[in-house]
Amino acid sequence: xxxxxxxxxxxxxxxxxxxxxxxxxxxxxxxxxxxxxxxxxxxxxxxxxxxxxxxxxxxxxxxxxxxxxxxxxxxxxxxxxxxxxxxxxxxxxxxxxxxxxxxxxxx
Ligand SMILES: [Zn+2]
Numbered sequence: 001x002x003x004x005x006x007x008x009x010x011x012x013x014x015x016x017x018x019x020x021x022x023x024x025x026x027x028x029x030x031x032x033x034x035x036x037x038x039x040x041x042x043x044x045x046x047x048x049x050x051x052x053x054x055x056x057x058x059x060x061x062x063x064x065x066x067x068x069x070x071x072x073x074x075x076x077x078x079x080x081x082x083x084x085x086x087x088x089x090x091x092x093x094x095x096x097x098x099x100x101x102x103x104x105x106x107x
Contacts, residue, residue: 013029038058040071
């Protein structure tokens with residue numbers, strides 16, 4: 001079926017990777033879950049399919065107002081979560097300098 005479903009390296013559960021609006025990857029359980037707190041889909045403001053932790057969007061999806069689905073983040077269900085500790089591979093994080101919003105009041 002969906003090609004984007006992979007196995008969690010830790011617990012072998014089926015998961016899928018979604019992107020958040022911030023461009024970070026978020027592992028979701030492979031199948032939609034109405035108990036989840038992540039809306040994955042487009043919004044009226046943004047046609048991209050992104051994962052958003054947003055109660056209002058979740059509610060809208062569950063009532064059919066949005067076309068996306070509701071998912072459980074895999075962090076919440078992983079059968080073998082990462083051990084506590086400092087070993088966190090740090091992905092390169094390109095942070096483009098955000099332009100300072102200058103006050104341009106026109107007149
Ligand atoms: Zn897992």
